[in-house]
Amino acid sequence: MSPPFDLAIVGAGPAGMAAAMTAAELGLSVAVLDEQPEPGGQIYRGVERLAATRPNHLAWLGPDYAAGLELARSFRKAKVEYLDGAKVWQIEGTSAGRLFYKRHSAAGILTAQKFLIAPGAMERPMPVPGWTLPGVMTCGAAQTVLKAHGLVPQGRFVLAGCGPLLLLLATQLVRAGIKPAAILETEINRWTALPRLPGFLAAPGYLGKGLGLLRELKAASIAVHKGVTHLAIKGDTQAREIEYTCGGATRTEPVDLVLLHQGVVPNGNLAWSMRLAHEWDDAQRSYRPVLDAWGRSSNPAVLVAGDAGGIIGAKGAEAMGRVAAFAAATDAGKISAGDAGERANAARAEFAKHRGARPFLDALYRPQQQWVAPPDADTMVCRCEEVRAGEIRRLVTDQLCPGPNQMKSFVRCGMGPCQGRLCGLTTVEIIAECRGLPVKDIGYYRIRSPIKPITVGDLATLDVPRRDDAVGL
């Protein structure tokens, strides 16, 4: 087993990298574990390799992506133990603790005084009829392959949904010479967002960037159908057509590929598996761990930073990563609380600037009910175990399953390999709707470790005696 670290960080996105560098500078011994082969997280995915092999693609992806290069390069130089390609499957402990991971087909354990989890965001599940067909992916997936691999859609494709990422992806593709056949923009909430506009206008750069994207799409004559209230993807063995309703009319278009997006939410399974206290964030329509101003969670050994603690964006995540590192340094006795308070000021001010833009964005793109609780009975909710919306509704109205965990035991909803990542929010939204209760009263799945697939063979490679309760099997 490796010697204990002062701080073990999960995730090498902006929050994790910034936290690691700050903590190392303050004299903490730091380990960083990340699932990807390169630092950057999803937002700066593959940025070092792209700069080395496809430098002209940086211009299409834009300066916000290119900014990740500097961060990744500084991170590489920092005095931290960086374990790339490491899948963390469990963390246990409340004062110091152990972290279990799998890397290069061997399992490992690492001990640390403190943990900072920064697993970032994932796209909100967007269950519509036909979303399980091959030829349907998320906008984030298309952006990932653009960044990481230089892959772009071929054939006739549409983007459907709403949110900044959808507009950014469309623009990046247009710059690369790849035009979507259409953008089917689901209804956005201009009127509820309007009163929150001042904070957005005060946040540096946000308005200019947003308008810039819209201008570029307009100049490229991309067809944007606004106010879409219904979507259905059709096909036999793959997506062939998309049906959409807007302005009261329903139309169908042929497609080879559909890219869905309905905003991003915290990537929560690690936090849930550690039983961190969570709260419902109604503005972002998702759960998030309860955190203090330093990122401290309900578990004294665990800090959370970045989008995993509530969606804030890359720059805000980076700032919050630094703040959390000051907290870890205080707890490790490297700096005084007063010193931490002072040093964290700049990062806090930076965070506040980005936080200021959120209420407007959250309100503008807060998903409508039909995208979080699909009205059509046949729509798949749990993709892994193939549980449909109608079945979930029936189990609630028949009073067999008042909550998400009964749904698991009754129909295995959320029990497949993704462990509820792609159905959790949908399931609780449907239950809440059926019972006429707010989602916060419905709770969430009880997520258990291991949160990554682990085999008995993997466990055999652990270099300490196995404690049965430790591996959660």
Next chain:
Amino acid sequence: MFKLLPDNAATTVTVMVNGKTVSVPQGFTAAAAMLLQGNGATRTSALSGEGRAPYCMMGVCFECLMDINGEPNQQGCLVTVTEGMRINAQHGKRMVAE
């Protein structure tokens, strides 16, 4: 369904995708190599038999489970290609989380 943009200076790696030899840039994932080959299903569900394909490309959806070098149930979007890697769609194999 996807194609490579030009101007890629990465060295290439030769892999077998569903029995077909293909060259892909270094740093590709097994799931990306599949996407380059077309829009078909990369697995079939063990329950209904319906076809599925990579959905998130970031490790959360588990739709990209495939057979890599003879081992089923690998998350193709998290596996970086290596020379001679055999990447195959998988049919009906069940993976149970709990």
